[in-house]
Amino acid sequence: MNGLSTAALTELEREIDAPGDGLDRLRLVPTPFVPEVRLHLAEDAIVWWARMEAAAGRTLPPPFWASAWAGGQALARHLLDHPHLAAGRRVLDLAAGSGLVAIAAALTGATQVVANDVDPYAMAAVTVNARANRVRVQARHGDLLDDDDTQADLLVAGDVLYDRELADRVLPYLRRAAANGTQVLVGDPDRGHLPWDVLEVVASYPVPTTEPSVDSPVRRVQVLRPR
Template structure:
């Protein structure tokens, strides 16, 4: 991970949440190819190396409304770079960041250290188990039909059990709108190489 961070990323402020610094990549393809070469097998995209629109919006919302997470246990699902987890930690939450990608968790640890906050990292797939937190945060998780079909029931169970569940989404095609209440919206600067645009209109939804 140290080699990837040095070779492909630079520590820079997040556009919509400049209070947070992340190791961010400018060019996704070379990084993705290198992670696959290093692993010797097909790897997921390097979600951990970019500040995705849904995560940026959710981080901004949490930073602007710290009372939502302060003093509460928080699970950041599919944490990617750790952006949302770091924002929640800055806002006073006791935060666990979850991802199935070990590189994501390593990047989250490095990013949390760069921001001087404490985030507990948890690997593995949690979607069949209990939510186990007062607040669930999920940024940009509805990017595929398969992911949406698994993550939305988990988030709805958490909400039904009394957790505050917030979802940041930039209009992905698979997001189901039923049972969602819009809490905020932002025009989020994004990486054109990933999104084919420079700005994504992004909504923070409560489940």
């Protein structure tokens, strides 16, 4: 991890060890649709974010890593139910957030797992969550979307198409990876940016929702791959 991620890790470890409970705290809990994996999640990510920004006196990135997003839950479930997909392979988890999918890949016997995110706090979350699940995951901070070599046999991406601008960058990256021989799997709850002519459905799951501001307790999530 770089210096930003190391500083975020120190802060996150302090948060985890702090006494007390409430909506603005982190808790180590089983993931609803993937109970084999425990994550440090916020009771209420928005409240936690507000307190951390107030304490820091500056704007912090949205804590996407502090919720178990539906796309990542479905993808992690798919890997655990089909362990041959990651076992013995090099895995890259793109926009890893909490590291849920990366941890699932490690649990199935992947030889190397890299979790990537642009948020240093996500890299810190990956580190503490991998530690809690007793697996090894390498945290890689930065934007990979202009790269051409994934250096992975399997690329997994949960809930990466949540807005048009990001989808327009992510999809070409996924297609280049697939064209270079990397197996690609995407977990998506259909946020309206899914190009059906580019991806095809592999599996579908009803996933409990834990992320903030959702209007349904369960979302239908599809696992997809490039055509």
